[in-house]
Amino acid sequence: MGDLKQTPLHAMHLSLGAKMTAFAGYDMPVQYKPGVLKEHLHCRAEAGLFDVSHMGQILLTPKSGDVADAALALETLVPAAIAGLADGRQRYGMFTNDEGGILDDLMIANRGDHLFLVVNAACKDADLAHLQAHLSDTCEITPIPDRGLIALQGPAAEEALAALAPAARDMRFMDVIVTDNAFGELWISRSGYTGEDGFEISMPGDQAEAFARALLDNDAVAPIGLGARDSLRLEAGLCLYGSDLDTTTSPVEAGLTWAIQKVRRTGGAREGGFPGAARILAELTGGPARKLVGLRPDGRAPMRAGTPLFAEADGGEPIGQITSGAFGPTIEAPMSMGYVTAAHADTGGTIYGEVRGKRLPATVVDMPFRPATYKR
């Protein structure tokens, strides 16, 4: 374990009795004393604090001084519309490759004179190299490794954060602000990865523990590990890079068409112009060969990642595979997502997952499994 990196909250996790695990090269808390189920339910009922400091924070500053130049430059790497993103707003996007697959998914914020990106921990070095290879003519690309990142999620998140940073109260979903307080400069977005209303807060690394403990002093706030983070995001129907998204899955197959705004699609003013546009635009028009669908197993047995899927209870070739599967503590039932051939992707259909040699029925459902409660 000696090679694992530590976040600024590592000592706090240990002092809170976290069970640690290796994740994306970091020693991270997988659960605290209450365990995954209770942590999950606590986040839905009150508020959960997540250490996401392992994720990559990157500034993209236009050399021209005009943020529109950074936005247009970034549009050459992502299918999302960034040039239209207002000051103080954030948008979800993904880096695509020439084959129309996904290199990483990320959050992109317009902070007036520059863009702020948050990328996945496992991809951050590759993302930086990718940005430097393609955008260094137009932008300064600045990794921010010395800041902490905390997610505060759940119905009590607003009250808890507003006690320390009152400006948070006036934010709506996907707003971003920069605000000073006793913990230094906070970079706050009203977003997250649980389907709950909540925030992601970047702060100076040397203030991270003090800030986290100030939040945890609120009785409504409990620390949540990676275990519950995964079941929360799955209930919310949110994809996990490396599981549900990878270099072979296109954004259209993954159902992320909402993250490809009209202006970037066929006939739009800034049509295409991102890696893999030929495949992605064709799939937008003609439909993909396979689709990511939500599945609710009819029984109680979870269908986990890797479970092969079949059209029939007996015989036939697989029509796809589960990419994420777990028990949903809020819906009190197992839930999965996976790719199936388009012919079997219709909501309401029954397909079969092969679990321990048995074909078990599951119903294709719309996601999320549990509706989001964002403050729009």
Place this chain on the structure above:
Amino acid sequence: MKFTEEHEWLREEDGLIVVGITEHAATQLGDLVFVEMPDTDIEVAKDDEIVVIESVKAASDIMAPIDGTIVEVNDAIVANPELVNEDPQGDGWFFKMKASDASQMDDMMDADGYAKFIG
């Protein structure tokens, strides 16, 4: 009460052997979310994988600790798997067996031995 290296406990009760998983095992597995029981009145051999459990983390098998016949299974933990985490050595029992050869239990650990085993 006797204990196995597979983290099961066995307790004699009214001529039957009640079997469950230890508190240590329940803690290590994390919250259980699914239990699949064998049929009753079936004969099983020691080390047969007869129960499937899934926790929030992963699936595991529970093996028959001795040869015998499954007489009764605990339907309460099928309906409410969390019961295993709440009371693993009481209400969270798994099944009751009629032992073919109760002497198979002689070499199993007692509570002190198991405590040393899990260290």
